[in-house]
Amino acid sequence: MNNGVNGVALGVFxxxxxxxxxxxxxxARWRKAENEQxxxxxxxxxxxxxxxxxxxxxxxxxxxxxTFVAVPAAIYxxxxxxxxxxxxxxxxxxxxxxxxxxxxxxxxRHGYVTTSDFVRGRFGSKGLSLAVAVTxxxxxxxxxxxxxxxxxxxLDVMGVGGSANSNxxxxxxxxxxxxxxxxxxxxxxxxxxxxxxxxxxDALIYIVIAVAIIYIPTKLGGFDxxxxxAAGKYTAAGAGGxxxxxxxxxxxxxxxxxxxLALFMYPHSITATLSSKSRxxxxxxxxxxxxxxxxxxxxxxxxxxxxxxxxxxxNGQLAIPQLFETMFPxxxxxxxxxxxxxxxxxxxAIMSIAAANLFTRNIYKDFIKPDATPEQETKVSKLxxxxxxxxxxxxxxxxxxxxxxxxxxxxxxxxxxxxxALVGGLFTRWFHRWALLAGWAVGMVYGTxxxxxxxxxxxxxxxxxxxxxxxxPGIGQIGYIGLTSFVLNVLVTVVLTFVxxxxxxxxxxxxxxxxxxxxxxxxPGVQVELPPATAGASH
Amino acid sequence: MSEVPEVRPxxxxxxRVIIAVCLLAPFVAMLWVGSYAKTDPALGGIPFFYWYQxxxxxxSTALTMTAYKLWQRDQRARAAQKGGASE
Numbered sequence: 001m002n003n004g005v006n007g008v009a010l011g012v013f014x015x016x017x018x019x020x021x022x023x024x025x026x027x028a029r030w031r032k033a034e035n036e037q038x039x040x041x042x043x044x045x046x047x048x049x050x051x052x053x054x055x056x057x058x059x060x061x062x063x064x065x066x067t068f069v070a071v072p073a074a075i076y077x078x079x080x081x082x083x084x085x086x087x088x089x090x091x092x093x094x095x096x097x098x099x100x101x102x103x104x105x106x107x108x109r110h111g112y113v114t115t116s117d118f119v120r121g122r123f124g125s126k127g128l129s130l131a132v133a134v135t136x137x138x139x140x141x142x143x144x145x146x147x148x149x150x151x152x153x154x155l156d157v158m159g160v161g162g163s164a165n166s167n168x169x170x171x172x173x174x175x176x177x178x179x180x181x182x183x184x185x186x187x188x189x190x191x192x193x194x195x196x197x198x199x200x201x202d203a204l205i206y207i208v209i210a211v212a213i214i215y216i217p218t219k220l221g222g223f224d225x226x227x228x229x230a231a232g233k234y235t236a237a238g239a240g241g242x243x244x245x246x247x248x249x250x251x252x253x254x255x256x257x258x259x260x261l262a263l264f265m266y267p268h269s270i271t272a273t274l275s276s277k278s279r280x281x282x283x284x285x286x287x288x289x290x291x292x293x294x295x296x297x298x299x300x301x302x303x304x305x306x307x308x309x310x311x312x313x314x315n316g317q318l319a320i321p322q323l324f325e326t327m328f329p330x331x332x333x334x335x336x337x338x339x340x341x342x343x344x345x346x347x348x349a350i351m352s353i354a355a356a357n358l359f360t361r362n363i364y365k366d367f368i369k370p371d372a373t374p375e376q377e378t379k380v381s382k383l384x385x386x387x388x389x390x391x392x393x394x395x396x397x398x399x400x401x402x403x404x405x406x407x408x409x410x411x412x413x414x415x416x417x418x419x420x421a422l423v424g425g426l427f428t429r430w431f432h433r434w435a436l437l438a439g440w441a442v443g444m445v446y447g448t449x450x451x452x453x454x455x456x457x458x459x460x461x462x463x464x465x466x467x468x469x470x471x472x473p474g475i476g477q478i479g480y481i482g483l484t485s486f487v488l489n490v491l492v493t494v495v496l497t498f499v500x501x502x503x504x505x506x507x508x509x510x511x512x513x514x515x516x517x518x519x520x521x522x523x524p525g526v527q528v529e530l531p532p533a534t535a536g537a538s539h
Numbered sequence: 540m541s542e543v544p545e546v547r548p549x550x551x552x553x554x555r556v557i558i559a560v561c562l563l564a565p566f567v568a569m570l571w572v573g574s575y576a577k578t579d580p581a582l583g584g585i586p587f588f589y590w591y592q593x594x595x596x597x598x599s600t601a602l603t604m605t606a607y608k609l610w611q612r613d614q615r616a617r618a619a620q621k622g623g624a625s626e
Contacts, residue, residue, distance in 0.1 A: 080576075080588060083588070083589065083592065086592045086593065086596070087569035087592055089596075090565050090595055090596055091565055091566060091569055093599065093600075094561075094599065094602070094603055094606075097562060097603055097606065097607070098562065222584050223583055223584025224581075226584070227584060227585070227586060242578055242586050242588065243576045243578055243586065244572060244576050244588075246573070249572040249573055249576060252572050253571075253572050256570065257566075257570060283607050286603055286607070287600060287603050287604040290596050290597075290599065290600040290603070293596045294593060294596045294597070297589070297592065297593040297596065298593075301589065
């Protein structure tokens with residue numbers, strides 16, 4: 001598939017890449033505050049972002065390059081089953097509407113930077129907080145690796161690096177450069193860098209999707225033609241289809257629900273949330289974020305267009321970059337590739353910051369150096385954000401891509417197991433901390449064991465971790481393992497809470513008060529360290 | 540806790556029920572996959588399964604927005620009532 005380097009496309013790609021690099025470094029000066037050496041500044045952008053910045057930041061964070069590559073790739077391979085991403089993102093917003101404002105309020109009242117901070121404060125349990133932190137870091141690492149896989153796919157189609165070259169150094173050089181730049185400006189600018197770059201990323205993505213969804217169907221003879229060709233391909237392949245068969249509807253629904261529950265358990269989603277300046281910014285965002293879901297739906301349709309356009313790739317990840325290269329003039333293909341490439345940088349930066357904050361606050365400060373100053377915390381966080389990214393890079397370069405994908409699926413199952421402690425804790429103190437820890441452990445073990453038993457449907461050589469769906473015990477239908485583990489987790493937690501309460505096991509100290517959960521900016525005791533709002537702040 | 544119980548508005552009010560329905564409706568609609576797992580009627584060549592779910596993006600947005608507005612009004616009314624009661 002590699003027919004040399006596409007010079008024009010590469011030129012456009014490099015232009016945009018350089019532009020965001022400059023922005024990334026300049027971001028350090030954007031809305032700069034006095035106390036720059038605190039973790040609030042580096043890791044949460046001073047908790048100062050208004051509605052629109054938060055919208056771009058969350059959008060840039062949740063809808064990653066990998067999403068852009070993987071969702072249409074799933075449609076390309078299996079049809080309707082890949083579309084579950086749309087109901088998944090529909091369900092996310094009513095869900096977070098209920099609990100995210102409470103998390104924002106209590107975090108501002110007590111200066112929490114991570115979800116584990118909250119869990120420790122609420123349940124007075126370092127063990128539970130450690131469990132949440134470790135789960136978060138484990139789930140985030142492969143996610144960062146997948147962002148690099150997304151950049152690799154684009155570079156590959158442009159003819160630089162990737163499979164075209166046999167020399168390992170030349171092959172990986174472009175990725176190493178992209179990575180080095182990302183690491184450098186995240187280190188120097190913190191969360192401000194991805195927040196600023198997110199504007200460019202989303203503008204590019206929206207332009208590309210709008211053009212693609214109008215231009216490509218006219219070249220392919222309309223949607224009728226596209227869908228009939230796609231249906232033909234699924235029938236011929238004997239797999240997939242335009243609508244999910246009855247037997248797979250449980251899978252579709254459980255995947256959508258489980259993924260929706262899991263999304264805001266990820267550290268990077270919470271980092272972007274806590275960087276907003278008021279409780280209302282969050283609620284308002286749940287009403288405007290669905291715009292991205294619409295875009296995701298349109299993007300998913302590109303998978304059908306790739307089939308209709310006769311794109312033939314063995315690696316599904318390359319289907320969409322290849323479609324762009326085939327259908328668009330070179331310069332616009334370059335814009336599209338830049339959109340995906342930059343789309344990888346924003347979430348990778350936020351994810352590494354989020355994982356670093358978890359390590360610093362809940363492992364370093366809680367267990368290694370309890371008297372760490374804010375300067376030391378920031379320093380450790382910066383270093384860990386580098387380490388996390390290097391880890392992801394090593395992962396991508398040394399292991400097969402499917403390993404990263406399988407780990408990410410596993411990460412989704414794992415992260416969902418922190419839901420009872422976090423969301424449960426936001427609404428009630430009824431759950432016992434040890435019961436939550438036991439429920440978490442049961443969910444983690446069950447999820448991992450069940451996923452271990454899933455063989456890959458496409459690769460006969462892969463007997464383990466081949467997917468995230470398995471038979472639901474007692475129901476018999478095939479469903480998302482994450483959701484099954486979650487239900488098991490909740491059951492164990494509830495039963496053990498009754499037992500532990502009967503035994504009068506020590507409950508731990510709750511440092512929060514009921515009114516902390518509804519506090520808003522301006523209330524007494526809510527820290528307002530925001531610099532005067534300037535560009536982008538709404539109202 | 541020991542304040543006069545008459546001034547405290549009930550926890551469940553019609554407005555709050557509407558808010559709950561707005562937030563729950565997308566779950567019912569989207570998790571009931573059987574209700575939309577079909578190709579007809581197509582819209583501009585796009586099978587029902589796809590355009591229906593994308594339509595729900597807009598519907599759920601409208602519902603969440605309604606819930607947001609109602610909740611805001613509910614909170615303001617309660618704050619006003621509380622302020623009035625204490626004075």
